[in-house]
Structures are given as structure tokens and as C-alpha cells.
Amino acid sequence: LTMSLQPESLSNQCLARFANLLLFEAAWNVGKIRNETFFEQLGTFIPERVANGVIARLSKRKRAHKAVLSMFSDPKHCRVTQAHLFLPPGNRVNQEGDVLPPDFYDSALDLLKDHALVEIDLSFRTHEADWSLASLSQRSSATLKRLTMINCARYADFAAIQSFTQLRSLNLSRCIQLRDDALAHATTNLVHLAELDLSFCENLTTLVGIAHVEASLRALNVRCVPFSDAGLTAIVQCAGLRHLDIAGEPAILDTMAARRGESVPLILRSLAHLTSLDISFVLLDNDSNASLNSMRQSLQFLGLVGAKGLRETHDTVSPPPLASNVAGDLTVDQICVSLRRYHVLDSVVRHLVPELYSKVSSEEMDNAVQAQLLPALLSVLRLHGADATIMVSGTASLYHLIKKGGSDHDRVFIQDAINFLIECLEPKRANVQLTKNCLITLCQVMYKLDIPESFRERLIEVCLECIKDPPSGSEAVVRLAVYAIYNMGCSTTKSQKAFMLKSGAVQTMIEIVDAKRKSKEIDEIMEVACGFLWNITDECPDNCCEFVDRGGMKLFREFCEENPDSWNVIKNLLGLLGNVSEVPTLHKDFMETEIIRFLTDCVKVGEEGIEVSYNSTGILCNLITNKELIWTVAISKEKVLATIEAAVKSWDLSSQRSINYNSLTPLLNVARCHYCPVAQLWAVWALANLCQVSGGKYSVMMKKENGLTLLAEILEDPCVLQEVKKYAQLARSEERF
Numbered sequence: 129l130t131m132s133l134q135p136e137s138l139s140n141q142c143l144a145r146f147a148n149l150l151l152f153e154a155a156w157n158v159g160k161i162r163n164e165t166f167f168e169q170l171g172t173f174i175p176e177r178v179a180n181g182v183i184a185r186l187s188k189r190k191r192a193h194k195a196v197l198s199m200f201s202d203p204k205h206c207r208v209t210q211a212h213l214f215l216p217p218g219n220r221v222n223q224e225g226d227v228l229p230p231d232f233y234d235s236a237l238d239l240l241k242d243h244a245l246v247e248i249d250l251s252f253r254t255h256e257a258d259w260s261l262a263s264l265s266q267r268s269s270a271t272l273k274r275l276t277m278i279n280c281a282r283y284a285d286f287a288a289i290q291s292f293t294q295l296r297s298l299n300l301s302r303c304i305q306l307r308d309d310a311l312a313h314a315t316t317n318l319v320h321l322a323e324l325d326l327s328f329c330e331n332l333t334t335l336v337g338i339a340h341v342e343a344s345l346r347a348l349n350v351r352c353v354p355f356s357d358a359g360l361t362a363i364v365q366c367a368g369l370r371h372l373d374i375a376g377e378p379a380i381l382d383t384m385a386a387r388r389g390e391s392v393p394l395i396l397r398s399l400a401h402l403t404s405l406d407i408s409f410v411l412l413d414n415d416s417n418a419s420l421n422s423m424r425q426s427l428q429f430l431g432l433v434g435a436k437g438l439r440e441t442h443d444t445v446s447p448p449p450l451a452s453n454v455a456g457d458l459t460v461d462q463i464c465v466s467l468r469r470y471h472v473l474d475s476v477v478r479h480l481v482p483e484l485y486s487k488v489s490s491e492e493m494d495n496a497v498q499a500q501l502l503p504a505l506l507s508v509l510r511l512h513g514a515d516a517t518i519m520v521s522g523t524a525s526l527y528h529l530i531k532k533g534g535s536d537h538d539r540v541f542i543q544d545a546i547n548f549l550i551e552c553l554e555p556k557r558a559n560v561q562l563t564k565n566c567l568i569t570l571c572q573v574m575y576k577l578d579i580p581e582s583f584r585e586r587l588i589e590v591c592l593e594c595i596k597d598p599p600s601g602s603e604a605v606v607r608l609a610v611y612a613i614y615n616m617g618c619s620t621t622k623s624q625k626a627f628m629l630k631s632g633a634v635q636t637m638i639e640i641v642d643a644k645r646k647s648k649e650i651d652e653i654m655e656v657a658c659g660f661l662w663n664i665t666d667e668c669p670d671n672c673c674e675f676v677d678r679g680g681m682k683l684f685r686e687f688c689e690e691n692p693d694s695w696n697v698i699k700n701l702l703g704l705l706g707n708v709s710e711v712p713t714l715h716k717d718f719m720e721t722e723i724i725r726f727l728t729d730c731v732k733v734g735e736e737g738i739e740v741s742y743n744s745t746g747i748l749c750n751l752i753t754n755k756e757l758i759w760t761v762a763i764s765k766e767k768v769l770a771t772i773e774a775a776v777k778s779w780d781l782s783s784q785r786s787i788n789y790n791s792l793t794p795l796l797n798v799a800r801c802h803y804c805p806v807a808q809l810w811a812v813w814a815l816a817n818l819c820q821v822s823g824g825k826y827s828v829m830m831k832k833e834n835g836l837t838l839l840a841e842i843l844e845d846p847c848v849l850q851e852v853k854k855y856a857q858l859a860r861s862e863e864r865f
Contacts, residue, residue, distance in 0.1 A: 131836055143181040150182065150854065167205035174206035184212035189635065191483050194239065201239045207498050208243040211236070214251035214276070236262055244271040251278035261288040270294055278302055285638045289314040297323040306332055311337030315519050320344055327351035335359040338366060347371035347391050347853070351406070354384055360391050364398035373397065375408035378434055378475045385411045389437070392416040394422055406431030408455070408476070412438055420450055425450040432458075434464050434479055457483040460493055460501065467504040474515065477508055481521040498533050502541050505529065506548055514550070517557055523565035524554070531572050545581050546573060553590040560602045563594065567608035574615040584616060584624055587630050595636055603854035607653050610640065614660040625668045633805070636649040637661050638678045645687050658700035665707040666790060674706045680708070681717050702730065702743035703787070709750035720749055728768050731775045738783050742814070745772050749798050749807035769806045776810050777851070781817055789818070792829045805849050812842065812852050816859040836860055 153166065167174055169495065170631075179200055185249060186196060190809065200206050213236045245268040247624055248261075262285065264272070272292040277283065279302040286306060289298065297316050302307055306329045312491055314337065326332060327349045333356045338345070345366045351373045354362070363372070376385045383657035388410040395405070395411070396419045408431045412420075417439045420430075429834040431452035432438060455469050456462035464483045470476040484505070493501075505526060509651065514517045530545065549566045573579065579587060594609035613633055619629065628634055637657040644654035665671045684701050708714055718724065759765055791796070798811035815835065818826040839860040842848050848856075 143178065143185055146178065147182045147185050150196050166199045166201070176207040176209055179206045179208045180210040183208065185773050187213050189620045197236055199238045201242065203242050205470055208240055209245060210247040210857060211240050211245050212249045214249045226605060227337060242402045243266060244268055247274040250271060250274040250280060251276055253280050253283070261285065262340060268292065273297065275299070281305065282431045286310040286314040286349050290316045290318065293319070294318045294323050299325040300329060301325045302328045305329045308336050312340070315340040323347040325349040326353055329353055335361055336364040338362045342366040343368065349373040352377050353376045360394070362721065364394055367399065369399050370401050370403040372402060374430070375406045375431060376410050378409050378479045378860050385409060390417050391411055393419040403427060404429040407435055408433035409435065411436050411454060418545050424450055429453045432456040433476060434472070460487050460491065460497055463487070463502045464497060464504055467508050471508045471511055472752055474512060477512055478515065478517055481518050481525065485521045485525045488525050493532060498529055501547065502529050502533065504545055506541070511549060516562065519552070520559065520561050522564060523562060523569060527565060527572055530569060530576070542573060542577065543580060546570065546579060550583060550590060553594065560599045560605060563599055563605050564608060567594065567605065567612055571608065571611050571615055578619055579616060580805040581624065585627055585631070585639050587612060588616065588628065588633055592633060592636055593632060610653050610656050617660045620664070621669065625664055628664050629671050629674055634661070634664060634674045635678060638675060638680060638683070642683050644671050645683065645690070650691055650697060655697050655821040657699060658697055658704065662700050662703040662707065666703055670748060672711045672837040675704065675708060676714050676717050681720070681723065685720065685722050689722070699739050699743070702747070704738060706746050707813070709747040712754055715754050715757045719760045721763060724761045724763050724768070728763060732772050738779055739785060742785065745775060748772060749810050752797055753801040753804050753807045772810060773806045776813050779813065781813070781820060783817065784821060792826065792835055796835055799838060799842070802845065802847060805852065809849060809852050812855040812859065815857040819859050
């Protein structure tokens with residue numbers, strides 16, 4: 129459950145490089161050298177840890193072909209003790225897209241047969257093949273201690289297992305060819321066997337083979353095994369058992385589930401050393417309940433996921449739990465334990481995740497529980513990424529966990545969550561609900577803290593793809609993707625703003641606004657897109673130029689003509705044009721009579737409030753104070769200035785405004801324009817308002833950007849209007865600085 133984003137250890141990086149080198153050599157030297165003598169020719173000996181690590185790494189990546197494995201065949205030049213040759217679940221395609229041949233890995237055991245192996249993992253070899261463990265018996269019979277053969281569905285030569293007399297652990301889970309007589313042969317000589325996993329072996333009933341290992345056996349897993357009364361007898365004869373799993377199948381509460389429940393009292397009476405018992409998905413009767421309650425706190429672990437008929441009886445108001453650790457589905461604590469214990473079992477996880485969602489969406493949780501649950505859930509979701517049911521419920525749960533999460537675990541696991549959510553969005557999105565869940569969870573992350581810069585570019589790209597090609601044309605996906613990009617645009621550096629331009633985000637948002645205008649859809653998406661453009665053009669001339677070059681001025685004019693009362697969108701567009709007006713080279717693009725007339729009309733304070741009036745005034749002041757701008761519109765400067773002066777004098781200096789300046793430089797530049805007293809009045813009023821209403825932040829900016837020096841010059845200049853000096857005095861009040 130560790131974070132996937134933690135840096136890989138140096139030893140693992142070296143193993144990866146060495147494995148890639150061997151793959152290259154195997155491909156490059158075909159026919160030139162014998163792979164069996166490769167290390168001999170190098171004059172080197174490969175130690176145990178390196179050899180084991182390389183084989184396991186290549187196997188996991190489906191790249192451990194014969195040419196590489198043959199390099200490790202000679203014990204004189206390398207030592208191999210762990211043959212992890214499992215074939216990972218999934219389609220038979222390796223990372224390069226090559227289809228694996230039917231005999232993939234078949235000769236692997238033959239190539240390593242001369243080594244004294246301690247561990248062998250041959251899991252998921254489900255294809256038809258002529259391979260056997262018998263070839264290993266010569267060297268490994270006295271050394272092999274762990275054998276794992278999960279889901280070797282067509283393997284039948286179980287009798288060969290009896291040769292490995294030193295086995296401590298044997299895992300035959302999902303070996304559906306295994307029958308009672310074969311199990312009896314396999315365990316004949318395994319007098320040291322301590323762990324036996326027979327889960328999901330559907331053809332076992334009497335479990336007669338357990339009798340051979342009952343004296344040494346400490347852990348037995350017969351989950352979903354249809355054992356008979358004789359099988360139950362065989363189980364309880366293993367007096368030294370400490371760990372027992374007799375859980376059933378989710379959603380199948382049949383006679384077998386009832387039999388498992390009825391067996392609980394006998395198991396608890398017979399197995400005195402039992403510390404761990406799993407009775408998930410069983411039907412518990414009165415005797416079973418009584419036995420469990422009488423054993424309260426004697427077990428270290430108790431599995432109760434999906435168990436029906438459970439009734440806790442106790443004499444105290446706050447009884448101790450049934451076990452030190454309970455894996456169930458009744459509380460968030462139990463589900464957290466369950467996810468960590470059963471994360472590889474698809475059917476159990478499919479039962480648990482919806483239960484988790486119902487609880488995290490409606491219940492308050494302790495921060496400590498959330499801190500444990502988040503990494504457990506992420507681990508499960510990564511493992512079951514192909515299961516739509518698990519992914520939809522799981523990402524919905526992830527949203528609520530992050531929403532309710534405290535700062536203690538946010539910083540630790542938030543990057544892992546971000547990376548996982550982006551990974552979910554990167555493939556072709558077929559599931560609308562999953563895409564929506566991922567996007568809304570990412571938006572929730574952004575409310576709590578900034579997305580790290582290392583993820584921003586990937587996230588922007590996948591969000592743009594969601595906008596351009598939403599699954600099933602979902603408008604909700606488009607809206608959430610627009611919100612995600614908007615949230616990233618609220619707190620971006622100059623380099624990030626540049627990437628917004630490079631990636632096409634600015635262009636896409638302009639296209640969204642224009643498309644909404646043409647279709648007369650004045651909705652939330654349009655408003656948010658305009659807000660993004662306002663944020664992304666702040667102190668970014670390149671993005672301002674992109675807006676103008678993409679027909680932004682025409683878009684503004686046509687929208688205002690067609691929708692003069694849509695003030696929420698107009699406010700955002702005016703804020704955007706305010707940023708554009710701070711770029712002198714773009715002032716000529718404002719020289720349209722319709723635009724100047726609309727801005728002048730907006731200066732007059734109406735029902736829409738001071739925001740519209742203030743933003744319009746700022747745009748006009750930036751234009752008028754540009755001495756090089758040729759005024760080519762039908763409305764005179766004098767009329768515009770008169771309108772501005774009347775408006776500024778009518779404003780309440782204590783007005784609260786939503787505008788957020790990252791720098792006061794634009795205002796200070798206009799405040800220096802002594803040749804335009806009205807524009808200077810607006811700028812100094814704005815400084816006084818900011819310092820009075822939001823003192824702390826802007827007072828610091830005034831000091832840092834030499835605003836106090838400028839205000840002092842204004843107060844000493846006899847040519848400055850008294851109204852301007854009044855606001856300058858308020859802005860530089862000693863009690864605020």
C-alpha cells in the first residue's frame with residue numbers, strides 16, 4: 129500500500145537496467161554466442177539477489193523469454209533460488225504489444241532445473257502445455273520451501289509435488305483439476321508443510337489429503353471449497369491450526385453457506401490454538417452466534433464480510449470487539465481492514481466497494497481511519513482497473529474521502545490519488561460515470577490544495593481530450609473538464625500559463641464561448657470558460673494576443689449586442705478585456721465605436737453593481753492614457769472622461785469587490801499619468817479601496833512595488849486634483865502601513 133510515486137530504490141533501478149541490457153544482448157547476439165555461456169564469457173558470477181530480481185522483474189513484465197532465461201541456466205556462473213515465473217493475469221500480450229506464443233515459459237523450469245531452488249511461482253499458467261514439476265526433483269527436492277501455483281487451471285501432475293519434502297508453503301488456489309485423490313498423493317511426504325491454500329478448488333470435498341500434514345499444518349485456506357462432513361472432520365483434526373479460512377462465495381447463500389455456518393461451533397471447540405478465522409459469506413445460526421460471542425477477544429482476526437445472521441450478545445453497554453481485527457462490511461473500520469486483506473479477490477472487492485461508498489458518502493469519519501482507508505482504496509482500484517463496477521463505486525468513494533479528509537493524510541497520499549485519477553482518464557473513455565467521478569474528484573483535490581506542477585500538463589491534456597471528444601457526448605463530462613481547467617487557471621505560474629497556450633487550452637475555451645454564443649446557450653460552462661480566460665490572461669501578454677488573434681474582440685462585441693442583460697458572463701468578459709487592455713500593442717483592437725460605446729455605458733453604475741462599472745472604467749483608462757493610440761471612434765474622449773469622473777465620484781470607497789490583483793503595477797502605471805487627471809483619479813481610488821477593504825495583502829504590495837513613494841509624489845504635486853490627493857492620503861495612511 130505504499131505510494132506508487134515514491135522514488136524507486138537504487139537497487140531496483142540497477143536491476144531494471146541490467147534486465148534491459150540482457151534483453152538487448154539476447155536479441156542482438158542471436159546466432160553469435162551461446163546464451164548459456166554468456167556470463168562465462170563475461171568472466172563474472174551473478175549473485176543470488178541479482179539473479180532472482182532480474183528473473184522476477186522480466187516475468188512480471190511478460191518479457192522473460194527463453195533466450196534470457198537460458199543465460200541463468202548454469203549454476204557455476206549464477207545462483208538462482210527464486211524462480212518467479214508466474215504469468216500475470218490478463219491478455220497474452222507483453223509491454224511491446226507482441227502476442228505471447230502458446231508455449232511461453234514452458235521450458236523455463238527445464239532451463240533452471242540445475243539450480244537448488246527455494247521458491248517457485250508458476251501462477252496463472254492456464255494454457256494447455258506439457259510441463260511438469262518432476263524435472264526439478266533432482267536438485268530442488270531437498271531445498272524447495274515455497275511452491276505457488278495459483279490458477280494453473282489445466283495442470284494435473286500434482287503427484288510430483290510429493291518429491292519436495294522440505295516444503296513449508298503450498299498454494300494450489302484455483303487449480304480446478306485438483307481432486308481429493310490427487311491432493312492425497314501430493315501431500316504424502318510433506319511432513320514440514322505449515323501453510324496450505326486450496327481456495328476455489330471446486331472439485332475437492334473430503335479433503336482426505338490433509339491427514340498427511342495435520343501435525344505440521346498451521347494455516348489452511350479452503351475458501352469456496354465445497355467440503356463435505358468428512359472434509360470438516362479432516363479440518364478439525366488439524367489441532368495445531370492457527371489460521372483457518374472457510375469463507376463462502378459472495379451473493380451465493382446456499383446450503384453450503386449454511387453448512388459453513390453450522391461448522392463454526394465445532395471449529396472453535398476443536399482448534400484451541402486458532403487465532404485467525406474467516407467465515408465471510410456464511411449463514412450463522414444461533415449456536416454459531418453463541419460460540420462467537422463466547423470467544424470474544426480470543427481471536428486476533430475474524431473475517432465477517434457478507435456474513436448473514438450475525439447477532440452480538442453481551443452484558444455490557446460497550447462490549448469488547450469479537451476480535452482484535454474484524455474484516456467486515458458493517459463499519460468503515462471493518463471495510464478498511466477488509467480491503468487490505470482481500471484486495472486480490474475480485475468478488476469480495478466488488479461487494480465491499482459499494483458498501484464503502486454508502487458509508488463514506490453519509491458518515492463522518494475519524495482522520496486516522498481516513499488516512500488508512502485512502503491508500504487501501506487506491507491499491508484496490510489499481511488492481512481492479514478493468515472492473516467497471518469497482519471503479520465507478522471506488523472513485524465515488526475516493527471523492528468523498530478527499531472531500532472529508534484532513535491535512536494529515538492529504539499531503540502524504542494526494543499525489544498518488546492525482547496520478548491514479550489521471551491514469552484513469554488517459555485511456556479511451558468509454559464509461560461516462562467513471563470519467564465524471566475522476567474529474568469531479570480532481571476538482572475536489574484542487575479546492576484543498578494546488579495540483580503539483582509535475583501533473584498539470586498531463587491533466588490539462590486529458591481534460592482537453594474530454595472536452596473535444598467526451599464519452600457518449602456527455603455534457604456533464606465537458607462541464608467538469610472545463611471546471612478542472614478553470615481551477616488550474618486560478619493558480620498558475622507564468623510557465624504554466626505558457627503551457628495553457630501551447631496545449632490549446634486558451635483556444636479551446638475561446639471556441640467554447642463562441643459556440644455557446646452562436647447556439648444562444650448562456651450557461652454555466654460559458655461562464656466558467658470566460659472566467660478561465662480572465663485568469664489565464666492576467667499579466668500574460670501572449671495569452672491576451674491569442675484571445676485577440678482568435679477573434680476575441682468580435683466575440684465580445686457580438687455577445688454584448690445579443691445578450692446585454694447577461695451580466696455574469698459580461699463581468700468575466702470585462703475582466704478579461706481589462707487584462708487585454710494592459711497590453712499597449714493591443715489597444716488599436718479596441719477602436720470600434722460599438723465596443724467603446726458599450727464600455728462607456730457600462731461605466732454608469734446600474735443594478736449590475738460596481739464590478740461592471742469598475743472594470744469598464746479600468747479598460748477605458750488604460751486606452752486613454754496611451755499617448756500613442758489614435759482615437760478613431762465616433763465617441764469623443766471628453767465624453768468618456770466625463771462619464772468616468774461622474775462614476776468614480778459616486779462609488780462607495782468601502783465597496784467589497786471580487787477582483788484579485790496579483791500585482792498593483794497596472795494601477796500604479798495609470799496613477800503616474802498626471803496628464804490625465806480623470807484616469808489618475810480612478811487608479812488612486814482603486815488603491816485606496818483595496819488598502820481599506822483588503823488592507824493586509826495590498827498594503828504589503830504597496831511597499832514592495834514602491835507605491836508609497838508614488839503616493840507621496842502625488843500628494844506633493846500642486847497640479848494634482850484635490851480629489852485625487854484625498855484618496856492618495858487614505859491609501860498611504862500610516863495606521864495601515
